[in-house]
Amino acid sequence: MSKTMNMNVDQDGIAVIEIDVQDRPMNVITADFADDFKNCVEEITKDEKIIGAVLTSAKNDFMAGADLKSMLPSLIGLGDASAMAERIIESHKLNRAMETCGKPFVAAINGTALGGGLEITLSCHYRIAADRNDAVLGLPEVMVGLLPGGGGTQRLPRIIGIQAALELMTQGKHLKPQKALAMGIVNELAPPDELLSKAKQWIIDGGKATQPWDTKGFKVPGGFDPNTKGTIQMFSVVNAMVAKNTNHNYPAPIAIVSSVYEGCQVPIDTGLEIEAKYFVGLLCDPVSGNMIRSLFNNKQSADKLRARPKGVDKHTVKTLGMLGAGMMGAGITLVSAQAGMKVYLLDSTQENAEKGKAYSEKYFQKSVALKKMTEEKKAAIMDNIIATTDYNDLKDCDLIIEAVFENREIKADVTQKTEAVIGEDIIFASNTSTLPISGLAESSSRPHNFIGMHFFSPVEKMPLVEMIMGEQSSDEALAKSLDYIQQIKKTPIVVNDSRGFFTSRVFSTSCNEANEMMREGVNPALIENAARHAGYPVGPFAVQDETTIDLSVKIHNQTKEDMGDDYKPMSSIEVMQKMYELGRLGKRFGKGFYEYPEGGKKFLWPGLSDIYPVNEQQPDIQEIKDRMMSVQALDAYRCLEENVLTSPDDGDIGSIFGWGFPPWTGGVFSYIDMVGLQNFVDRCDDYCDRFGERFKVPDSLRERAKNKEKFYS
Numbered sequence: 001m002s003k004t005m006n007m008n009v010d011q012d013g014i015a016v017i018e019i020d021v022q023d024r025p026m027n028v029i030t031a032d033f034a035d036d037f038k039n040c041v042e043e044i045t046k047d048e049k050i051i052g053a054v055l056t057s058a059k060n061d062f063m064a065g066a067d068l069k070s071m072l073p074s075l076i077g078l079g080d081a082s083a084m085a086e087r088i089i090e091s092h093k094l095n096r097a098m099e100t101c102g103k104p105f106v107a108a109i110n111g112t113a114l115g116g117g118l119e120i121t122l123s124c125h126y127r128i129a130a131d132r133n134d135a136v137l138g139l140p141e142v143m144v145g146l147l148p149g150g151g152g153t154q155r156l157p158r159i160i161g162i163q164a165a166l167e168l169m170t171q172g173k174h175l176k177p178q179k180a181l182a183m184g185i186v187n188e189l190a191p192p193d194e195l196l197s198k199a200k201q202w203i204i205d206g207g208k209a210t211q212p213w214d215t216k217g218f219k220v221p222g223g224f225d226p227n228t229k230g231t232i233q234m235f236s237v238v239n240a241m242v243a244k245n246t247n248h249n250y251p252a253p254i255a256i257v258s259s260v261y262e263g264c265q266v267p268i269d270t271g272l273e274i275e276a277k278y279f280v281g282l283l284c285d286p287v288s289g290n291m292i293r294s295l296f297n298n299k300q301s302a303d304k305l306r307a308r309p310k311g312v313d314k315h316t317v318k319t320l321g322m323l324g325a326g327m328m329g330a331g332i333t334l335v336s337a338q339a340g341m342k343v344y345l346l347d348s349t350q351e352n353a354e355k356g357k358a359y360s361e362k363y364f365q366k367s368v369a370l371k372k373m374t375e376e377k378k379a380a381i382m383d384n385i386i387a388t389t390d391y392n393d394l395k396d397c398d399l400i401i402e403a404v405f406e407n408r409e410i411k412a413d414v415t416q417k418t419e420a421v422i423g424e425d426i427i428f429a430s431n432t433s434t435l436p437i438s439g440l441a442e443s444s445s446r447p448h449n450f451i452g453m454h455f456f457s458p459v460e461k462m463p464l465v466e467m468i469m470g471e472q473s474s475d476e477a478l479a480k481s482l483d484y485i486q487q488i489k490k491t492p493i494v495v496n497d498s499r500g501f502f503t504s505r506v507f508s509t510s511c512n513e514a515n516e517m518m519r520e521g522v523n524p525a526l527i528e529n530a531a532r533h534a535g536y537p538v539g540p541f542a543v544q545d546e547t548t549i550d551l552s553v554k555i556h557n558q559t560k561e562d563m564g565d566d567y568k569p570m571s572s573i574e575v576m577q578k579m580y581e582l583g584r585l586g587k588r589f590g591k592g593f594y595e596y597p598e599g600g601k602k603f604l605w606p607g608l609s610d611i612y613p614v615n616e617q618q619p620d621i622q623e624i625k626d627r628m629m630s631v632q633a634l635d636a637y638r639c640l641e642e643n644v645l646t647s648p649d650d651g652d653i654g655s656i657f658g659w660g661f662p663p664w665t666g667g668v669f670s671y672i673d674m675v676g677l678q679n680f681v682d683r684c685d686d687y688c689d690r691f692g693e694r695f696k697v698p699d700s701l702r703e704r705a706k707n708k709e710k711f712y713s
Helices: 031-046 068-076 081-100 116-122 152-160 162-171 177-183 192-204 229-246 251-263 268-283 286-303 327-338 350-369 375-383 408-419 437-443 475-487 503-520 524-534 540-547 549-566 573-581 621-641 648-659 668-675 677-691 699-706
Strands: 005-009 014-019 052-057 105-109 126-130 188-190 319-323 342-346 385-388 399-402 427-430 450-455 464-469 491-496
Touching: 005 031, 014 031, 014 192, 031 068, 031 081, 052 192, 068 081, 068 268, 068 286, 081 268, 105 116, 105 192, 116 152, 126 177, 126 192, 152 162, 152 251, 152 268, 162 229, 162 251, 177 188, 188 192, 229 251, 251 268, 251 286, 268 286, 286 491, 286 648, 286 668, 319 327, 319 408, 327 342, 327 350, 327 375, 327 450, 342 350, 350 375, 350 385, 375 385, 399 408, 399 475, 408 427, 408 437, 427 475, 437 450, 450 475, 464 475, 464 648, 475 491, 491 648, 503 524, 503 540, 503 573, 503 621, 503 648, 524 540, 524 621, 540 549, 549 573, 621 648, 621 668, 621 677, 621 699, 648 668, 668 677, 677 699
Parallel strands: 014 052, 052 105, 105 126, 126 188, 319 342, 319 399, 342 385, 399 427, 427 450, 464 491
Antiparallel strands: 005 014, 450 464
């Protein structure tokens, strides 16, 4: 019996191939799948009784694409680019055999089809998709640094035209079936229960067994002549957009454009060879390896709760107690209610609690307006959010999350009032960005049930949650908290307790570096642009305004109070204090490093140059990028050395999804590997001599460099 599919031939002579990859929640392309599918195509081709075939799935969705964990290592293991390209070209022959065998193949796409899964359907002669609003179709390979390597860069442009295909592939867009129909990616929609019968009927009605591109005189939809003015203009615009969106840090979009441009000028088989060449080129580029490791393999592993302690029963949160209805509490309430939980949203006044609930009302109303949610669904979710000031309402909660003001006394007060009414085994999680969890747990009568749960703002958009283990936090507390994070579909990392933990601590170092550069006389506009060109989502001055200078100074003051003479403030604290004294407290206050004119576009405050004069001679933009990225990577290593981080994996995931470290690097540790450990150490030594002790290299990292160790093989 096949491990990946079943094939049956009905009385009309139609073969139905049901993809069903064993031991996988969703179908993926494996080596076994390729072998089994080849056998099916050969049998259909040879058996004269079979008049055509329907390709569908036995699972809820069609197929997610290739299993990168198993397929890529075997491909890369060939060690030679030519051998890799030959392997890929060989794999293309299977889909070409299906296209040219003389019998019609129709794809009955019963749900989501992504990557290689969609590429298989593009090789079929006709495509019918189930009319399901929860299904998506797309070629998202660019998101992990690759291009669609199963023929996508050649077939999709030949089906829907070059411009539309490039937009989808270079951006990795997902489409609902209705949109895919409108664009011509699928030929027809059908109710799920009629999908198979309609697919069979298409074959019975004489569906053509020839692809358009195998027909004499075929032309790409919309036309494609590389020598015409229209084509030159189109590719000029596409290249400009790719450059703008990637700053040339990501080779995959560029390779997609090149593969389409070159491949669509020649017959399909030659085009597939061109695609294979570009695909291998990406595999040999460290950027794709970085992105696949961190954005695919390690993220998947984290989402599957690799850090969850064994021996603790699975825990489902049905009722959440949310302490604090401010921006963070309101966001956590939103995602929890969206996941089906009842939420008691508690604040000091009913007005504040209702205001926090209104945040969800406004968010879900937008979904209704966009027809992503029904009014009835919204009403059901909102009914599950109860705004309150009464701690007794928390007595039946399965989990408590505290997100009140970053003040020890306030946090201690709500902790004790909550523990007076909740069950003895209920986990209490504190959403704090900097205050050590072990210290906050001192106010708890059950510190083994006390844990840190650091969300990022805005909660509904940010995918990461940083779990912080206090000195007495139990495995049960961690396991139950991770189960909750999985319920709300976030990605967790687990760190040990320290001031600022991992993300807040390391994130702040690039802001400090930017402030130091400004003090040195570097133009703030150059610093902001360098950060964006490096791949950060926003510049360091803009992000300080977003998180507020007010908060940074308050954290500094609280830390100074807690640590006394042991406290060593960041080197540029003078800049923050100066801005604070000037009342420039950040975006929320209307002014900070930037001016925020009402109804206008923000711009850097001109007064910065009066305080910190700009030098006539400015540094190279690459050095500015290197300083910001290196200072973060170096401090991330210190976190690993100090056991705040327990693995480079969590450091990479946390840096990308927590504060936006450039994804093309794969994260802070992948970045060090990519630079080369010895090169990185040499660079930091140079910066230490020129800019200060914050670049001092730990002895253990120097030893790693000497031994030529890497964080990843």
